[in-house]
């Protein structure tokens with residue numbers, strides 16, 4: 001548990017943070033979002049004291065972070081930034097093992113750990129371990145950055161726009177990977193982004209900031225359904241229901257009664273396009289709007305699993321707890 005209490009930060013003349021209160025539960029992924037200059041990075045950096053707050057308290061697992069040794073604190077918290085900051089003269093494996101080395105792990109143990117972490121982020125240690133970072137793509141470098149941040153098994157991970165510098169497809173893959181890794185390792189994560197869809201996709205909770213203050217702190221569904229004020233509503237745009245839909249998959253809406261299964265089988269036989277249970281609900285909506293009256297749904301083995309029609313894609317009956325991301329994380 002991380003508790004930020006009445007955090008203030010002044011730079012000469014600039015009030016970067018005002019009266020920030022934020023509780024982040026263990027294992028939760030909290031996204032910080034808001035207009036440029038609103039204080040996201042500053043807030044993130046107060047947690048491991050790369051930035052010292054001017055006032056307030058930071059309590060991590062019951063301990064006052066402002067009273068602990070800042071160097072030890074920093075080593076105990078993983079940190080990932082936009083352009084990774086890998087050391088160019090060190091191999092990928094050595095980069096990942098940096099914090100374990102600082103912590104005095106013996107060489108065999110830390111290199112073994114580095115290889116485990118590379119496997120976790122889906123980089124083959126045989127292929128990539130002894131390469132230098134300059135020979136990796138941007139997306140691969142981000143993966144190494146995540147592996148490095150996780151190497152010493154910190155309870156807390158700070159991520160400042162980690163996926164901003166990669167192309168949209170790589171970005172989606174990295175988001176998917178982060179959700180998968182989070183399912184395995186369950187870290188407490190503070191994640192800064194500019195990207196609203198990324199925030200909604202990844203966040204257990206979203207903290208929207210403006211001018212150094214927290215405007216609303218809620219789960220994505222609540223944020224979109226019940227914006228605290230006009231600024232929040234405007235920030236998330238004109239199509240909040242479409243954005244909410246993006247957190248759901250076809251599995252949340254599929255009809256599985258006998259008549260629907262029969263209709264789906266018939267449509268498939270007639271050559272209709274199908275979707276799978278894990279297809280995003282927004283993608284299914286797009287296909288339905290394109291003219292197909294119903295979509296057969298198949299499971300991963302290709303067997304008929306049901307169908308969805310336009311009228312099924314209503315969020316009114318779908319509790320937030322049924323969302324795809326939550327269910328995947330709970331699996």
Ligand SMILES: Nc1ncnc2c1ncn2[C@@H]1O[C@H](COP(=O)(O)OP(=O)(O)OP(=O)(O)O)[C@@H](O)[C@H]1O
Pocket residue numbers: 011012014015016034035036037038039040041042043194
């Ligand atoms: N070292 C510094 N010295 C003086 N002012 C600073 C310093 N770092 C940040 N600021 C100011 O504090 C405010 C918050 O900056 P911060 O970097 O936290 O914003 P941000 O929300 O991360 O913005 P962005 O989305 O552009 O990354 C800004 O007005 C910024 O100019």
Ligand SMILES: [Mg+2]
Pocket residue numbers: 040041042192
């Ligand atoms: Mg920033």
